[in-house]
Amino acid sequence: MSGAIEALYIYDEHNVPILEHAYRGRPPSASSILPLYLAHPDPRPSLIYLPSASPPVTVFSIVHANLLFLAPSDVDSDPLLVLEFLHRVIDVLEEFIGAPLLSSKLQANYDVVAQLLTEMCDAGIVCSTEPNALQEVVEVPGWMGKLLGGVGLPGTSSPSLGPSNPLKQSLATAAAANAAAQGPAIPWRRPGVRHTSNELYVDIIESLSVTIAPSGRLLSALVSGTIAFTAKISGVPDLLLTLSTPSGPQGIASKIDLPVFHPCVRLARWREHPGELSFVPPDGRFVLAGYEVNLLPINPDLDKAPKHMEKLFLPAIVDIRKSLGPNNADFEVRLTLNTNFPNSTSYPRPGGGARSGSGTSTPSFLGGGGAGNSSSPVLDEVVVTVPIPKAVRNITDMIPSRGDVQWSPGDDVLEWHVPTTKDAGSISGTATLRCTVVGHHSLDDDLDGDDTDFGNGTKPTNLLQGYYDAESYQDPASSTLSHSTKPKKKKKAKSKKSKTDTTTTVASEDHLSPSPSQPQSQSQTPTPPPPAAAPTLSLSSQSTRTNKKAQLNSSLMPTSASVSFSVRGWLPSGIKVESLTIDPRRSRGLGEGVRPYKGVKYLCLSRRGVERRC
Numbered sequence: 001m002s003g004a005i006e007a008l009y010i011y012d013e014h015n016v017p018i019l020e021h022a023y024r025g026r027p028p029s030a031s032s033i034l035p036l037y038l039a040h041p042d043p044r045p046s047l048i049y050l051p052s053a054s055p056p057v058t059v060f061s062i063v064h065a066n067l068l069f070l071a072p073s074d075v076d077s078d079p080l081l082v083l084e085f086l087h088r089v090i091d092v093l094e095e096f097i098g099a100p101l102l103s104s105k106l107q108a109n110y111d112v113v114a115q116l117l118t119e120m121c122d123a124g125i126v127c128s129t130e131p132n133a134l135q136e137v138v139e140v141p142g143w144m145g146k147l148l149g150g151v152g153l154p155g156t157s158s159p160s161l162g163p164s165n166p167l168k169q170s171l172a173t174a175a176a177a178n179a180a181a182q183g184p185a186i187p188w189r190r191p192g193v194r195h196t197s198n199e200l201y202v203d204i205i206e207s208l209s210v211t212i213a214p215s216g217r218l219l220s221a222l223v224s225g226t227i228a229f230t231a232k233i234s235g236v237p238d239l240l241l242t243l244s245t246p247s248g249p250q251g252i253a254s255k256i257d258l259p260v261f262h263p264c265v266r267l268a269r270w271r272e273h274p275g276e277l278s279f280v281p282p283d284g285r286f287v288l289a290g291y292e293v294n295l296l297p298i299n300p301d302l303d304k305a306p307k308h309m310e311k312l313f314l315p316a317i318v319d320i321r322k323s324l325g326p327n328n329a330d331f332e333v334r335l336t337l338n339t340n341f342p343n344s345t346s347y348p349r350p351g352g353g354a355r356s357g358s359g360t361s362t363p364s365f366l367g368g369g370g371a372g373n374s375s376s377p378v379l380d381e382v383v384v385t386v387p388i389p390k391a392v393r394n395i396t397d398m399i400p401s402r403g404d405v406q407w408s409p410g411d412d413v414l415e416w417h418v419p420t421t422k423d424a425g426s427i428s429g430t431a432t433l434r435c436t437v438v439g440h441h442s443l444d445d446d447l448d449g450d451d452t453d454f455g456n457g458t459k460p461t462n463l464l465q466g467y468y469d470a471e472s473y474q475d476p477a478s479s480t481l482s483h484s485t486k487p488k489k490k491k492k493a494k495s496k497k498s499k500t501d502t503t504t505t506v507a508s509e510d511h512l513s514p515s516p517s518q519p520q521s522q523s524q525t526p527t528p529p530p531p532a533a534a535p536t537l538s539l540s541s542q543s544t545r546t547n548k549k550a551q552l553n554s555s556l557m558p559t560s561a562s563v564s565f566s567v568r569g570w571l572p573s574g575i576k577v578e579s580l581t582i583d584p585r586r587s588r589g590l591g592e593g594v595r596p597y598k599g600v601k602y603l604c605l606s607r608r609g610v611e612r613r614c
Helices: 030-038 079-097 103-108 110-120 131-137 143-150 166-182 249-255 267-272 441-448 476-482 499-512 539-554
Strands: 007-011 017-022 047-050 057-064 067-073 199-212 218-232 239-244 256-261 276-279 284-294 316-324 330-337 378-387 394-400 404-406 413-418 429-438 560-568 576-582 597-613
Touching: 007 030, 017 030, 017 103, 017 110, 030 047, 030 057, 030 067, 057 079, 067 079, 079 103, 079 110, 079 131, 103 110, 110 131, 199 576, 239 249, 249 256, 256 267, 267 276, 276 284, 316 378, 316 539, 316 560, 316 597, 330 378, 330 413, 394 404, 394 413, 413 429, 576 597
Parallel strands: 199 597
Antiparallel strands: 007 017, 007 067, 047 057, 057 067, 199 218, 218 284, 239 276, 239 576, 256 284, 316 330, 330 429, 378 413, 378 560, 394 429, 404 413, 560 597
C-alpha cells in the first residue's frame, strides 16, 4: 500500500503540539487539525473522518502516557496498518529515549526522534520498525558525547576522536556505509551480538476472566496469554520452543484460539506441527506470541464434554449473600481459597521438596526470585472487590474473619484484602466478611415518623418521591371522627340573656361543634377540644412498616462481587513449556560447547477477573 501515512503529530498532556513530522503531500497542520479532533465527544474512537479539514482526512489516534499521537491520511488506508505503526513508534521511542514517554524527553532528544521517524517511514510507506535494525542506522550520542558537546568540544562520534590511521578510518567508514546500505541480514537482530553469559528465559503470563451466574453456573471463562522471551545469547541462534497441554502436544491446536506471533516465528512450522515455535530471536526482551483460550469451548447445556476439555480449576471463588438480618440490612461475602493446584506438588509429600532443574528458580523480568514455580505455585495479592450502590450512606459494621477492609463514605467499591502469607495460617479454606449498610437519614426518618430536621428548621426531603406510609396517613376529617368525645352537660346560665344573644351563641357553638349531634354549649367562651391521643399502631401496621423498611434496605444491597489474585507457577489454561532447544546446524557464532542457561516462569493474573453476580 503506497502512501498510507501522511504525517505524524505528537501533542503533550495540555494538547500543545510538540512534534510535527510530514512524510508526503501537504497535510493539515497540527494546530488546525487538533480542534476538529477535539470536537468529537469522549470517548473518541481510534479512527475519525474529518470532512471539514482542508483537505478532508482520516485521523488515526492513540493516547499513551498522557501524550496524543495523531496520523492523518487523505487516502483509503488499512486501519490496522496505521494503528500498528503508531504502536511501533511508541515502542521504539521507549526503547531509545526511555520509558515512560514524557514531552520533556521528546524535546531534549529531538535529533534522535527525527532520525527514528525518518527511518521508520519513507514517503508514507512503513519501512523498518525493529529496534535492532534501527540501532544500526540511528546514531544515539552517549553521555560522554553530550557532555563534550555541552562544553563546545567534539563528541566521541567526531572524526577528531576516531582512529589515528587515515586508512583504517576510511575502511571503517566504507564498511559502515555498506552495512547501512544493505541493512542487516535479519531485520530484528543486529549482527555481531556478544554476551558474556548466555541465557534464555521464557515467561508465560495469562490473564483470567470468569463470570459466574447467581446459580453458580459458569457463564464465561476466557484466558488471554502472552509468551515473553528474553534472549541474552551471542551470535545468531536458531531456537525451537515446544508447548504442550495436559492432554499432550496434540491438544495445542484445539486449545489455542487467535494466535499472533512475532515476525521471527516460522509460520509454516507452526501450521505443520502446532505447538512448535521455530525462530531466530531478537536480542533482548520481546513478545514472542500471544493467544486466547476459551475454557468453556462447548455448550454448557451438553451432558458430556469432549475428551480434550479439562475441568476448570479456580484458586479463588467469591460468593455473596444479601438481605440478611432482621431488617435486611446485612450482606455477607464468602471467599473460598484452594491451593491444591492440579499437576503440582505444592502439597506435602514423602521426601518432598520442589522439583529441581531448569526453570524452577531462574530469574526473569517477572521478578519474584525463586518464589513460585511449576512444582509449588504461590497464591498472592488476593483482593475482593464489592461495588457499593450510591444510595448507601454508610457501612456501620465491617467484620472480616481475616484480613482488613477498606471503604470510606462516598467510595464506589469496598476492598477486602486477604493475606496469603504463611504467617496468616492456612491459606486454603473459607473467609467471610459481614457488613451492615445504612441508607440516607430521610429514609429512616420517614419510616419511623420522626420529624428530625437538619438544624436549619427544615425537614429532610424524602428521596423516594411518590411513596408514603398508608398506615400512618390519615384524612383530617376521618382523624377528627376517630376521637371519641362524650357530650358535656349543659350548665345553667347565671344571668338571663335576650333571645337574640341566645341565638347568636347557639350559632357559634354549632360552628365549633365537631358534629351536629353534639350538645351545644351555652358558654360564651368555647371549650377547646381535648388533645388528640397518639395513634396506636396495630401488629399488622408494625409488620407492614417492617416489610417496607426491609424492602428499602434491599435496594442498598450490592449486585456482584469479584476477586483479584495472582499465582506464580500456574496457568489456568494448562499450557506449559515442554522443551527449548538450539539447532546447532542453523545457529552461527554461538561457539563450541556453549550451553546457555534456560529458565521458564509461569504467572497468572486476574484483576477482578472472577466475578460472581447475585
